Amino acid sequence: MARTIKTDFLARVEGEGAMRVVIRDRKVADVELRIYEPPRFFEAFLRGRSYLEAPDITARICGICPVAYQMSACNAMEDACGVTVDGPLRDLRRLLYCGEWIESHALHVFLLHAPDFLGYDGAPAMARDHPKVVEDGLALKKAGNEIMRVVGGREIHPVNVRVGGFYKAPSPRELRELVEPLQRAREIALDTVRLAASLPMPELELDYELLALSSPGEYPIDRGRLRSSSGLDFGVDEFQDHVVEEHVERSNALHATLDGRVYLTGPIARFNLAFDELSPLAKEAAAEAGLAPPSANPFRSIVIRSVEMVYACDEALRLIGAYDEPERPFVETPPRAGVGSGATEAPRGTLWHRYELDGEGTILDAKIVPPTSQNQKAIEGDLYRFVERHVDLPDDELGLRCEQAIRNHDPCISCATHFLQLEVDRA
């Protein structure tokens, strides 16, 4: 007997995808995460555009993590122009990025993922029984959005980011107004770590390689070299020597491997690889939640995300405290012919860009590897192992758990098409 468990429209993920699991004779025959979100061809139409347009154009790949796109694009362009952005401008970027981490993680933890653990179909339903949880989540999310609004101009597709820095630097007074809401947000984030740690956790161990940026003395967000759990250590410009993307029929997204192996980027990777760089408060919160590297249960990613929110609040407050309004809001980036690559840590994993420019700064070639296509094989691996262990669960329950397992990685389908439906087939 074969049975198929499938979900045609995966809810509470960003974008459109489906999932299908085929079980034959109580063995998993096939799992697939199918991305049917229509392709949008960003890499193609970036060709012929100005290097200065890349941050605004690539932001439109994803409304959930536009800052990640803007930052990776800026890094790549600055690399191509041979310019480094440092000091207060770099701090401002990191601050803006903290805003996106808080916003995106809060959205995922409270509105998308928590309902799985608590047995609701969505946050509005969950809010009826757990109003405080949802209200806290929204307050946390709002604090992240406030950073985006003040530093970036608006929450989605900020307008203030440019190659070389910003169009306008916020005044210290504007930033100080963020302090109080962030302090409250940090308290909520600490509560969130406790709440997340108390949720019923299905068992699952992952065994693939982890990959994240790494930069000495800081938790990876906006720059660094790439380091993996197996000890790989390479520069952003060497990304394509290690990561290979292939196109599979069922998907409008590409699937990536790291030196031929399945691997994972994102909060789990960052936490395990860069735990030491978390702020003392974030480490404490993790310890209190019983979380320490190595942490290999992907279901616990919700706890890790919560810890990262504590960190992001901490880091944002630190950056605001140390802020000195820069003399100029950007550094000049005269274009030059060549290739530049850039990578940053989007909330859901490493986002890599590479551009080839001509002497006038016109983009000749663009390559973007989003976190979700890197994680897709790992997500399917999780599904495979999860279904294998729980093959006797009824279809409904199994389906729900599979969706939850997918959400562990906060896949962003809009990003990957440049990615979901669940289907379980039990013959």
Next chain:
Amino acid sequence: MAEVASAYLPEPFRIRRRRRETADTWTIELEPTTGGELFGFEPGQFTMVYAFGAGEVPISISGDPGRRDRLVHTIRVAGPTTRSICGVKRGGVLGIRGPYGTAWPVEGAKGGDLVVAAGGIGLAPLRPAVYAALARRSDFGRVAILYGGRSPDQLLYLGELDRWQAAGADVHLTVDRADEGWDGPVGVVTTLIDRADFDPARTTALVCGPELMMRFTAAGLVAAGVAPERVFVSMERNMKCALGQCGRCQFGPVFVCGDGPVFAYDRIADLLTVPEL
């Protein structure tokens, strides 16, 4: 502390009766929720009617200026605000401020003939003038009412038209499109000018309807020998304040809200011919 906008504040009025005139037009009778007498008004004046949350629009008073116990409006559903207003049931409350604007010169027409020419909803602003004239019927010579509508089922106040006729008015009706029951003339209001009996030399004419209808009717009356300064029309322009302060109702040099809505034709005849003024 100053109230920001005393002049902008509507008074709450309660609907005590409403009547469906046609498929999309209602006549409502209102009284101040605080009780007391209605403000005095002259025929041709309008108020600003506020429907909660939807908006506020100029609406002519269509009731009898001799009666101080109720405010009467006849409103055609033209968009969201008028739909909202017409949707409020008996007992419901609307905001009212006014009255505003200039009046039909009913007094000034005394001693001569009076022609009232209306198209469609345009009869509503003229009704107070008809009431006023018929109340003092003997002060006037002939009183002719020329009224045209798109089709018979769109004519307002049909029952009343008969009473007006009985009270000594000479009522002529026409429609653009006849239906089975219609045996009257078919055509635009201007065609009624020839049918009516009045002495142009001593006639005052009050005209209200769509702008194009007013232009042609006024021109027709003048051609028939009525002095241009004795022909009056009522203009419509976008209007938000009715206080002469929002600037929107300018029609060339005049503000429709205060210099109008009722204008002597000779004052604005040339403006009426300028496109997009």
Next chain:
Amino acid sequence: MAARRKKLAVWKFASCDGCQLSLLDCEDELLALAGELEISHFLEASSAVAPGPYDLSLVEGSITTPEDAERIQRVRRASKKLVTIGACATAGGIQALRNFADVEAFTSVVYATPQYISTLETSTPISAHVPVDFELHGCPVNKHQLLEVLNAFLNDRRPAIPGYSVCIECKRRGNVCVMVAHGTPCLGPVTHAGCGALCPAYHRGCFGCFGPMESPNTVSLTREWLKLGAGERDVRRAFRTFNANAEPFKTAADG
């Protein structure tokens, strides 16, 4: 007041999810909204799906595949009122840049095996496929405007979403004009208001993310851009971005 809660559905076509996220970004109003409306279909927020008909459908994204061209017909049939949200749904979005190029070439640039991809040659706005009751501009939409549209539809009134230029908002906000005072080319004069003149407030020229305003004079603005030293290529790029397929911008880019 309505005894029955009105049913709201949110649909996604080709897009970045940003416009529907704007709804979730209404942190202060979200729970009230969920109370006033029955959120019947909103996959990004809930896996609970109630069947139509829906009183109001918000549609994000453009039509880029044959399947979506059929799906939008079903959405329209199930919706009493249909409001498109964002540049993708109202103008085809940035993915409409394919309308100006060879899709097969595009597909092969991004995907190793283009034959796996099923896609139309064009990205078209929702209004090219079904009647639309209201179009809300922006890439992304402004959340206050989104709330205003929801409010207006709930209260059956005209949404206060003016079609004039960004300049009017710019001056109300008290910005110093970047075009006149800094010589920075700005699309504000031909761009639909709604963002609150964000870019000029951040010392950059508007890049037209809200699409064309009610009476855009792109010819005159292009002339002014050239006087400020912008090249024709800059003008073409500016008009050919997030609202490339909106007629006035399309014409302007063609020069």
Next chain:
Amino acid sequence: MKLLEQPALDDLLGGLADRGYRLVGPTVADGAIVYDEIRSAADLPAGWTDEQDAGRYRLKRRDDDALFGYAVGPQSWKRLLHPPSVSLFRARRNGEGELQIEPETEEAEPIAFVGVRSCDLHAIAKLDRIFLGGRYVDAAYEARRGRIFVVAVNCGVAGGTCFCVSMGTGPRATFGYDVVLTELLEDGRRGYLADAASERGAELLESLAAREATPEEVAEGDRIVERTADSMGRRLDTAGLPELLAGSRDHPRWEDVAERCLTCGNCTMVCPTCFCTTIEDVTDLTGSEAERRQVWDSCFTIDFTYLHGGGGVRSTPKSRYRHWLTHKLGTWHSQFGESGCVGCGRCITWCPAGIDITEEAAALREEAP
């Protein structure tokens, strides 16, 4: 007439602050001299000037440190007297049977307008006629207007787009102020001729360490203002303008300007006398509370003349520009007995397409069909 040396100017501003006024005056921000909150003379644009031409404004350094050596800024005092957005009232309803109207209240703030030019004094007087002098009084405007203290400045330089001389509105301040200053610059020394036109103005000047001005200083002040009058950036022949415009409704020039006009509305927003507004109704989600707001509007929008069924009366850009210019220079006369333009030049400078009202009016005159 008094003469204030530099420190006394600080005392003048300090004195106003002591008397409870918030100080608003010219200051450099975002690449322009704007009217914004100032605390002392140190916030004034010392040594800055502006270069203004059609569609162009640039800040420039002067070779001295004059505090008032520039023309008018992008936005006028209208912003403070007739703000871009004002809440009129809130309404509440309980079902259909009850409607409560709650007037919005506003505490008008005492503000000292520092550095008001003559053209803007005339502009304020025109706003007064509209909001105070007609059939209805705008109570909020009246309250705001009643609490300002005006420190005028006689213009020491004319801007590239100024034409107050043509409009008879400057450059010397003749009314509408409490105190008027003329900046004297000699041998790197700054001094300010100061005269009061109100009791409180005189009282303020008395409280300052100032001496009587010498006749030479007064004469120097006159010369400065005359020099300004002689160096207007623009001129406008106003003879018979209302009649000219009334007769020019079919003039081909309107087509010509419509080809350039962006209908963006900038001219109306920056004009110190443009007063038009619209109303926005907002409701809360539950439909039990509503608010009405008055916001600046522009005759360049289609909605401005919207009539049900027909769309905008002025649907073409040509008719919108024609309305604007004709109202400013022509029909304002029949409405208010004077011109609606004070020659400040803002609409010329801040038009992104550089359309020049003086040039358009001249063309209508010269190319009369």
